[in-house]
Amino acid sequence: MPFTAKVITTDEWGAKSAGSFDKTVPKFIVIHNTDNQNPPNDVSQGTVDGGKKLARQIQEDHMNRNSWRDSGHNFLNTTGGIILEGRHGTLDAVRKGMCIKSAHAAQQGNRLAGGNQSPGIENEGNFMTFKMGQKQWDSLVELCVSLCESCNINPKNIRGHREFSNTDCPGDWLFSQLPRLRQEVADKLDIHLEQGEGLLKLDSIGQDVIELQQKLTDKGFSPGAIDGDFGENTKQAVIAFQRSVGLTADGIVGTDTRKALGL
Ligand SMILES: [Zn+2]
Secondary structure (H helix, E strand, O other): OOOOOOOEHHHHHHOOOOOOOOEEOOOOOOEEOOOOOOOOOOOOOOOOHHHHHHHHHHHHHOOOOOOOOOOOOOOOEEEOOEEEOOOOOHHHHOOOOEEOOOOOOOOOOOOOOOOOOOHHHEEOOOOOOOOOHHHHHHHHHHHHHHHHHHHHHOOHHEEEHHHHHOOOOOOHHHOOOOOHHHHHHHHHHHHOOOOOOOOOOOOOOOOOHHHHHHHHHOOOOOOOOOOEOOOHHHHHHHHHHHHHOOOOOOOOOOHHHHHOOOO
16 A cells, blocks of 8 residues: 555645755654644644644754754644654655655664654654644554555554653653554554564564663674664574573573573
């Protein structure tokens, strides 16, 4: 299925022009909150014109205050469930299964890598305790479904900004809802989400992989970059470690390997 979510383009909301940006192959969808006021004081007031105004405000802020060349995110999802393009070229790229390199989720410290190479969705509001309304939730699900489809992203890779950078974003409440978001997106795509059975193996992604990579590094079995992505290098490091302690060398981290590593 192609990208079907309805998105207001940068031309339509009157974005300031910006140059072109590199295209990347996305692995994640990164969820943010704009940290703007919540209803009834939301900037967009749930309207199309209000959404365009908010998109212009954010671009202005990102270009002036952050000195970025354009909006830092790829999509904006307003309280009214209106979706607007962020960084120029995003819509064109995702329709072709790619992403425009952005500036919304730089890797900081021992966190996941690849945020800026993946579509970032800003959700209007502050979701530390405030719960997102149904319209905004529905459009977020719809956008994620389209992105997973067109960019071949597994719904398990819908992640929060705080997993990449040193930030509270997207807020405690919204972060706590990401398992529900992944499940709803997977259901619409008819994809079976593998539940975490405690095993870390090839293609596992997340904070527990970062902790594993750190332990392997500390013990002299380098998995390459500490990026939270269990790839071939991590597998080989696990196998080498397992051999060194006399465990079955299958590259899968279960209870025994965890114990031996001190995880
Ligand atoms: Zn964020």
